Amino acid sequence: MSDLVKLLMEKANVSEETAKLAIQVVANFTKEKLPDPIGGIVQNFLQTGETPDMSSLASLAGNLGGAGNLLGGLGSMFGKK
DSSP, X not given: OHHHHHHHHHHHOOOHHHHHHHHHHHHHHHHHHSOTTHHHHHHHHHHHXXXXXXXXXXXXXXXXXXXXXXXXXXXXXXXXX
16 A cells, blocks of 8 residues: 555645545445445455455456456556466
8 A cells, every 4th residue: 555655645645644545535435336245355455455366367357247347457556367
């Protein structure tokens, strides 16, 4: 998360506290709007910077049918292939 905090501080010219609050707001909003467990995965990434385990995403994608494309896109967003 420190990279995201630094980026927000630089690009938005805000304090560290404000950047962290903004990330928290976005993480919570994302969790509420995306279906479980996708929202939780994105929220965890935003809060911790930990990249999700792609094997768990692949398993989830298989259970969600067409939503697998969405999860594949999420994996790419997180820098994994």
